[in-house]
Amino acid sequence: MNLDKSKKRIAKRAKMGFQGYPKISLTYYGKTSAHADEVVVEFVLEEGADIQVERFSSKTDAREDEVIQSALVKMIERSEAKTVVQGEGVSISG
Template identity: 85%
Template sequence: MNLDKSKKRIAKRAKMGFQGFPTISLTYYGKTTSHANEVMIEFVLEEGADTQVERFSSKIDAREDEVIQSAIVKMIERSEAKTVVQIDGVLIAA
């Protein structure tokens, strides 16, 4: 899937706000706030359920990695997530 198309689909779902469960949360991490070399995806099936975590790493910026962004879209679709939360910016990895 095209990188721009993937990013737009994720952003559109994130702008919808809370729509119920299941939920997927996306958090980008990096050594600096300008370069994300890792993305953490958290999936919650229902309220009170355990969180399932998946991480992807990239040598380039994970936000610009077509493979990672396409995989995120597929995870959203396959899990039938009603809510997508995308944390703005890049958090500094400890």
């Protein structure tokens, strides 16, 4: 899947707001707000359930990494997530 298509699919799902569980949250981290070195994916099966965490790292910007973005779309689809939450911008990591 190409990069633009993956990013659009994720953004579209995120704009839908809370639709119930399962829920996936995507947060990008980097040393500066201009470059995301890592994306953290949090999966919650149902309210009150333990959070499962998956991390992807990239030497380039993770938001522009076709492999990572395609993997995120596949995770959303395979988990049948009803809600996708995507954090704004890049959170600064220590």
